[in-house]
Amino acid sequence: MDRSGGRSDDSISRRGLLKAGGAALLVPALASPALSQGQSDVIRIGHLTPRTGFLGPLGEFAQQAAQLAVEEINAAGGIDGRKVELLAEDSVNPQTASAKAERMIQRDRVACLIGEINSASALAISQVAQRNQILFVNTGANSDALRGADCKRFMFHVEAQNTMMVRACGRALLDKGLIKDKKVYALTADYAFGHDLLKQAKKFFAANGATVAGEDLIPTELTDFSPFLLKVRQARPDVVICNLAGAQITNFLKQYSEFGLPFPVAGFGFDLALAWGAGPGNFLGTWPIVWHPLIESPSAQKFVAAFKAKYKRPPENQAWGDYTATKIVAQSMNTLKSTDSMKVVEYLEGGAKFDIYKSREGYFRAWDHELMQEMYAITALPADKIKNPYDIYTSTGPMPGPNESLEVLATTRDENACTFPS
Structure with missing residues (x-):
């Protein structure tokens, strides 16, 4: 990602x-x-x-x-x-x-x-x-x-692309009842990737009946998330959307666990190494992934x-x-x-x-x-289901499904026009 x-x-x-x-x-x-x-x-x-x-x-x-x-x-x-x-x-x-x-x-x-x-x-x-x-x-x-x-x-x-990540994870969140008519709080990395991801996320929220109850831009060098977690606690959203990147996600997940907030966590950009870095018990929520090592x-x-x-x-x-x-x-x-x-x-x-x-x-x-290509969404396993430091998640089946075109998650020409230079 x-x-x-x-x-x-x-x-x-x-x-x-x-x-x-x-x-x-x-x-x-x-x-x-x-x-x-x-x-x-x-x-x-x-x-x-x-x-x-x-x-x-x-x-x-x-x-x-x-x-x-x-x-x-x-x-x-x-x-x-x-x-x-x-x-x-x-x-x-x-x-x-x-x-x-x-x-x-x-x-x-x-x-x-x-x-x-x-x-x-x-x-x-x-x-x-x-x-x-x-x-x-x-x-x-x-x-x-x-x-x-x-x-x-x-x-x-x-x-x-970001749109494919949002739509893959979005399918899983819709299945879990965490989007339609729900309030979301978005924490977004304050640079090009985060801004682009938030843009695509907001399109998805609007199309599927979710309301943005709050949002914050997070500097990439930030290591202490406590001021933002206090704001999340006060807002009481139905789900917290984490559009962060790299080691930001690992630090956020560890601190979110320490705060003991009850709100479900999800994100639209992710790397499995970040879940492993957070570790069993700290890795939370549902996330999109382009590939994972449990694919059969x-x-x-x-x-x-x-x-x-x-x-x-x-x-x-x-x-x-x-x-x-x-x-x-x-x-x-x-x-x-x-x-x-x-x-x-x-x-x-x-x-x-x-x-x-x-x-x-x-x-x-x-x-x-x-x-x-196919995409996936992974969800953190409960602590009592974890058997080793790496297999700490469960995955959806491939998306798009076997009877769908591989192109259904990607942008169309109308959404993201590309004109190659001559």
């Missing part, structure tokens, strides 16, 4: 990111590398994701999973017989992400870029990728704007077993995103026998389907490059 940074407007500002990355713009673009060029026996993949700060724990899962995927790809023969090398860097912030993406393309001659969690950084990387005509697969940034006003021809999205498909369980064997813990959804993106890229290049980014873009736009470690295959929509 995206736990993005940037300005506090609904869309992500291009102006600030272009200004910050101005020095990088002076470097001339190079053509995408292709297998036929024969310049190297190694195909390099650039991996950028936050490894420090409040998104760092998620970035660690991402980097580990991408490395596992590369090892498996090489064990199976690489890409058209050539070894794959992963160049992994801490993206830190949008300015650093832009500079490192440019360096990976120009100096290291990577075949593609994979990763990111922060939406503003993902936008910065996408601008570099578009200018250099290099494939970029976003694995963790959720902003609807990245698939709409800020979409790019060379950017694809394995991660679900054979390929999912093979991935879980491999990750556990290497890292001594199960993978979570961010790990799934980077693992899946790396495998999709390698499969596409092997099919095409080329690393040429334009050929890969056209191949993905053509409706190619992939095993994405769920019950149904996924594919990218041609008009916005969003991966069409």
Whole structure:
């Protein structure tokens, strides 16, 4: 999921990111590398994701999973017989992400870029990728704007957009009777991701008869939630909606448990690592998730077993995103026998389907490059039902259901228009 940074407007500002990355713009673009060029026996993949700060724990899962995927790809023969090398860097912030993406393309001659969690950084990387005509697969940034006003021809999205997260969790909350004719109190991370998520949440509330009884914007550096929890206690809502991000969610859940508030908790953006960080007894509520390690498909369980064997813990959804993106890229290049980014873009736009470690295959929509896939909503288990520190939730079945189109949770063209630059 995206736990993005940037300005506090609904869309992500291009102006600030272009200004910050101005020095990088002076470097001339190079053509995408292709297998036929024969310049190297190694195909390099650039991996950028936050490894420090409040998104760092998620970035660690991402980097580990991408490395596992590369090892498996090489064990199976690489890409058209050539070894794959992963160049992994801490993206830190949008300015650093832009500079490192440019360096990976120009100096290291990577075949593609994979990763990111922060939406503003993902936008910065996408601008570099578009200018250099290099494939970029976003694995963790959720902003609807990245698939709409800020979409790019060379950017694809394995991660679900905010609207898909809201609608997936919303189905579960409607089933629990927590939305229709109910009062909600929203706590939202005060930056681009939070603002975008709140915007989509309010659309859902309005469409389903819920009333916003209160709302607060929470600074990303905040660690003491007690002033806001006192306001929640006074408001007495029917449900508390937590649109926070990264370590914010872990801290909030721990303090919410300490306060002993009786109101149900839910949220529209989530990463399973945050539940594990809160721990049994502190993890509460219902949340959307793009993937989790209890999915029973054979390929999912093979991935879980491999990750556990290497890292001594199960993978979570961010790990799934980077693992899946790396495998999709390698499969596409092997099919095409080329690393040429334009050929890969056209191949993905053509409706190619992939095993994405769920019950149904996924594919990218041609008009916005969003991966069409199943989603889930998880709910915390009662303390007496928990048997280990990781299996602390129960999950809905996949959404959309087996008889529904994979596109029913995603935005339509009318809701989130994307026009690729020429």
